[in-house]
Amino acid sequence: MPKITIAFVGLGGIASQAHLPAIKELGFNVDLCVDVDEYKVKSFIEKTGCKGYSDYREMLKNENPDVVLVATPNAFHARIAIDALENGAHVYIEKPMSVSSEEALKIVETMRSRDRFAVVGHNGRFDYRSSTAAKFIHRGNIGRIYYARGFILRQRGIPPAPTFIKRDLAKGGAVYDIASHAVDMLLYLSGYPKPVGVKGFVYRAFGERIEEFGMNYPQPPQPGMVSEVEDFGSAYISFENNITMYVEVSWASYVKENRMEYVILGDRGGIQIDNSGLSYMTSVEREFLIATPPSIPHVNSHKEAWRRFLTAIERND
Ligand SMILES: NC(=O)c1ccc[n+]([C@@H]2O[C@H](COP(=O)([O-])OP(=O)(O)OC[C@H]3O[C@@H](n4cnc5c(N)ncnc54)[C@H](O)[C@@H]3O)[C@@H](O)[C@H]2O)c1
Known part of the structure; x- marks a missing residue:
């Protein structure tokens, strides 16, 4: 299995505090990092060695990543996810999936027509x-x-x-x-x-x-x-x-x-x-x-979400 290239779009709180540690624990790294805030890109490059961009469209065009995490403000989720799917990537979209049902249906349609996976960050279900x-x-x-x-x-x-x-x-x-x-x-x-x-x-x-x-x-x-x-x-x-x-x-x-x-x-x-x-x-x-169960084991729900997503991509099922 060739290496999976992972791009993060949006390098704020959830990308740095939840997604980055989750993929690292699974033995992956972020290869490409995009944010409109230059300071965030610089700090991600220092932390991870990723290749930085300020525009996700340029990143998609130049790099063709296998997986794109969309962790921007809600208003941009659908546009970025659809562009990434059309570029051939699997997408992990932070919640909410989109800000209208029309956008959500368009994501599903694009995912199906491009034969890619699209998952939404409802990590609570893996608790x-x-x-x-x-x-x-x-x-x-x-x-x-x-x-x-x-x-x-x-x-x-x-x-x-x-x-x-x-x-x-x-x-x-x-x-x-x-x-x-x-x-x-x-x-x-x-x-x-x-x-x-x-x-x-x-x-x-x-x-x-x-x-x-x-x-x-x-x-x-x-x-x-x-x-x-x-x-x-x-x-x-x-x-x-x-x-x-x-x-x-x-x-x-x-x-x-x-x-x-x-x-x-x-x-x-x-x-x-x-x-x-x-x-x-x-x-x-x-x-x-x-x-009631005698104890509640701690599960890192973000890591579990990524584990299942990446396993599905590797096995193509
Ligand atoms: N699953 C969860 O429990 C959970 C928890 C927190 C946040 N979230 C979701 O994650 C998303 C981000 O939240 P956050 O807390 O990281 O916010 P944040 O403000 O810390 O980070 C958002 C980042 O996106 C960047 N950005 C804005 N427009 C961009 C664009 N067009 N291209 C690239 N980067 C862009 C901003 O500069 C910022 O760095 C939100 O949709 C939020 O709902 C999910």
């Missing part, structure tokens, strides 16, 4: 709790699924960076940032039922108060910062076979505690994933039983 729950549910242990819900609720968690809070770059706020993870998780756990309808609401309650409601990623909030996008979103989604899902996310809200929770209900059992772990509820004869 031990999620992958264990999925195996368990998919073996039929909770019976017929009728309802699922997902919460990702933060008290003070607006990410204070233009990538997330400027409308022209992010296109949306908490919904694109964290509901994308929540919806993917619920669909994955419940076996991808077919959606038939959705009703959703978004609110921007704390956009002028980032100094108070901002988090520390990628750096502390700066005085005068304003978020132009929503910080709360909720939606009811209905599916074929009378399944419904409810999703609620907030970057900031007056909730009692930060909360991450996924619940999948079936007629033979239920699954709950939350900050404290994974629980399975069922009946044994007529007794209500709650079972």
